[in-house]
Amino acid sequence: MSYRIRPGKPLTDEVARIADHQYRQAIDILYREPDGRHQAIHDARKRFKRLRGLFRLVRYGAPDFYADENARLRDTARTLSTVRDATALVEALDRLSVDCAGGDNHGTLLAIRHRLAARRDRIAAAQTDLHARVSAAIASCEDGVDALSGLSLPKGRKKAVGVLARGAAKNYGRARQALARARETGDPADWHDLRKRIKYHWMHTKLLRPAWPGVMKARAGVADLAGDALGDDHDLTVLEELVIAEPDEIGDATEIAVLRACMKDHSLALHERIGVIVKHLLHDDPDLFRSRIEALYRDAAD
Secondary structure: OOOOOOOOOOHHHHHHHHHHHHHHHHHHHHHHOOOOHHHHHHHHHHHHHHHHHHHHHOHHHOHHHHHHHHHHHHHHHHHOOHHHHHHHHHHHHHHHHHHOOOOOHHHHHHHHHHHHHHHHHHHHHHOOOHHHHHHHHHHHHHHHHHHHHHOOOOOOHHHHHHHHHHHHHHHHHHHHHHHHHHHHHOOHHHHHHHHHHHHHHHHHHHHOHHHOHHHHHHHHHHHHHHHHHHHHHHHHHHHHHHHHHOHHHOOOHHHHHHHHHHHHHHHHHHHHHHHHHHOOOOOOOHHHHHHHHHHHHHHHHO
C-alpha cells in the first residue's frame, strides 16, 4: 500500500506517508546507485513524477504547498535530465527501426542510431558536474521530506474526499480536452499535453485504487499503455527538434529524409493506436467521474 491512499485514514497523514516513502526511495537510489549512475537518475526521476502526481491530486486542499513542492520537484528533475533525454533518442531509433526497417531504411536508421549513441556518450562525458548535481538532488529530496511537516489537508472526511475527487476529476477533464485538441490540431504540443494528463491519471488511479480496486486496476493498465505510446510519440517530437537544430548530428539530407518519412508513418500509427486505447478510458463526463469517486471513497471509508 506504499502508493495508495487508504479510505478512512486522515488525508494529511496518508499523503505525508506516501510522499515520505517516495522521497526516501529517491534518496536511497541516488546515494547507492545500485545499477549505475544513469539508471539511478532515471529511477529517481520516476519517483519525482509520482510525487508530482500525488501532490497534484490534493492540490486544492493545499495550493501553496502544491505550488512550492511541484516547483522543487520540477526543477530538481531538470538538473538531471540531460543524459536521460539523449538516451531516450537512441531508444526512439531502436523502436523506429523495428517498424521501419524495410528496403534501404535499415542501414540508414542504424547509421543514425550510431550517431545518436555517440552524441549521448559525448554529453555524458561532458557532464563533469554530475556528481554535484546528484548530491544537490539528494539535498532537495531531504528538503522535501522536511517540508512534509508543514502539509495540512482538510481533516473532515467529507472535505478530504472532496479534495481527492476534485483533483482527480480536474486532471481527467483536462485529459479529455487535450485528446480533443490533439486530434483536431495534430500539434505535437497538444499530444504532449495529453501525455502528461494520461500519466497523472495513471498515478491517480493507483492512488485511489483502494476505493474501487478492480476498476482502478484496469484503468491504470489502460492508462499505462496509452502513456507508453504517447511517450514514444513525444520522443519523435524531440528527435525532430534535434534534426532542425543540429542536423549534422543526424546525417546528410538523404538520411534525414528517410528518417522523417519513418517518423511520420510511426507517429500516425501511434496516434491511431492511442485513440483506440483511450476510447473508453476517457468516455465519462468529468462531473460523473468526480461524483463517482466521492461516493466510492465515502463508502469505502465507512
